[in-house]
Amino acid sequence: MAKAKNRRNGKIFYIDTNIVLDYITKRNSGTVLLLDKIKEKRWTCISSSFLVMELADYKKDYLFLENKLQEKWEIRKITRQTYQKDLSKKHFEVVKEWFADFWGKYENFELYDFLINTDNWLLAQRIVLYSNLYATDAIHLASAIIGAVNNQCQTFITNDKFFTREATKFLQANKLMKKLHILTVAEVSHKYFS
Secondary structure: OOOOOOOOOOOEEEEOHHHHHHHHHOOOHHHHHHHHHHHHOOOEEEEEOHHHHHHHHHHHHHHHHHHHHHOOOOHHHHHHHHHHOOOOHHHHHHHHHHHHHHHHHOOOEEEEOOOOOHHHHHHHHHHHHOOOOOHHHHHHHHHHHHHHHOOOOOEEEOOOHHHHHHHHHHHHHOOOOOOOEEEOHHHHHHHHHO
């Protein structure tokens, strides 16, 4: 789902999956307000193409849960069957349209494949091996580090406190704190919009 764009001047933020979910589902008004302010400033938000896969997983889980609750399944059975979904093509279209709706409305959002060679993947592996982060978070941190080193972003926005703590330890240990800043929605709002 590549989106060809002209690079805009100004700030460039790497956004975590939880930020996009907050925005799409409107579950966090602070995130919605912040991303709308970033859009008004014509600043850019970027993320890894991996984000689309995480969002698809989230929406498929949601659709599966919704369907099984309508079928009167017990929660324990739903939980056991989550990794053996029986969704159909119509559900996949819902997932695609759900993301496309965000993609169309948030025009200053861009996706990149940051992990394009062995060295990039070795960075992600090193993050997993030398931190408490899971593989999904390691992919995002490695992507943001690569983006920061290549001047594609300056700040990683997340509301995941565990990620923030662990990623900061990794950045400090590898002397990358001057390249990439990890901030919450509240911290970005305060720094750029107060």
